[in-house]
Amino acid sequence: MKFITLFLIAAAFSGNVFAAEEGAAAPGKSVQDLAKTCAACHAADGNGTAAQYPRLAGQYHDYLERAMREYKTGDRQNAIMAGFVKTLSDADMDALARYFSAMPGKLDDLAKHEQGSE
Amino acid sequence: MPRIACRFALLAAFLFAVSAHADDDLKAGKALVYTCGGCHGVTGYKNAYPNYHVPRIAGQNYDYIVAALTEYKKGERAHPTMRAQGEGMSDEDIRNIAAYLSSLKP
Numbered sequence: 001m002k003f004i005t006l007f008l009i010a011a012a013f014s015g016n017v018f019a020a021e022e023g024a025a026a027p028g029k030s031v032q033d034l035a036k037t038c039a040a041c042h043a044a045d046g047n048g049t050a051a052q053y054p055r056l057a058g059q060y061h062d063y064l065e066r067a068m069r070e071y072k073t074g075d076r077q078n079a080i081m082a083g084f085v086k087t088l089s090d091a092d093m094d095a096l097a098r099y100f101s102a103m104p105g106k107l108d109d110l111a112k113h114e115q116g117s118e
Numbered sequence: 119m120p121r122i123a124c125r126f127a128l129l130a131a132f133l134f135a136v137s138a139h140a141d142d143d144l145k146a147g148k149a150l151v152y153t154c155g156g157c158h159g160v161t162g163y164k165n166a167y168p169n170y171h172v173p174r175i176a177g178q179n180y181d182y183i184v185a186a187l188t189e190y191k192k193g194e195r196a197h198p199t200m201r202a203q204g205e206g207m208s209d210e211d212i213r214n215i216a217a218y219l220s221s222l223k224p
Binding site: 049050053055059066105109113 | 151154155158159160161162163168169170171172173174175176177178179180181182185186189194195196220222223224
């Protein structure tokens, strides 16, 4: 009996924890788990070669976060991305942006590639 | 043997199709990209407001660049400076820019 009471209290408490994290569709999901969804198009290393999807690896993290935010608000329109970001909290987007930004990538600023150099 | 020749022909056709951007003009793209360097060429450069880094675009994928620039041109992406840039680009300009940017390696 005591056990059941404890269980109920625990269940109620965990319910509150979830409520407190409103907006986080997948509480406790690691960034690696979240990134698996992205990998389907952007590749696990963020260097997808399917030309219609942008490379993410090495991109500025605040730009990646901004892009996800714009998909959420509708400032950027893409049916696929809009569906995914809907399930992401602010913390998720920040974590994902930093995760892919930190990967070694093929992206670069234009600084080295201005007129006269390839 | 003819079957092998046929396979080579298919492979050649495939490779040619992959480089179907051959009619894109890298030189013209490079000339146009000069303008982009004003923001995208400055390492660590940030938008004034809201404050986030101007993205790295050298080495980005071809079709994605075409899609992004076309969306700016049509007013479907919000960034005001990029919208203004897109408005002045022809579809051919956009393809040439994409060809040049996607050809760059770090």
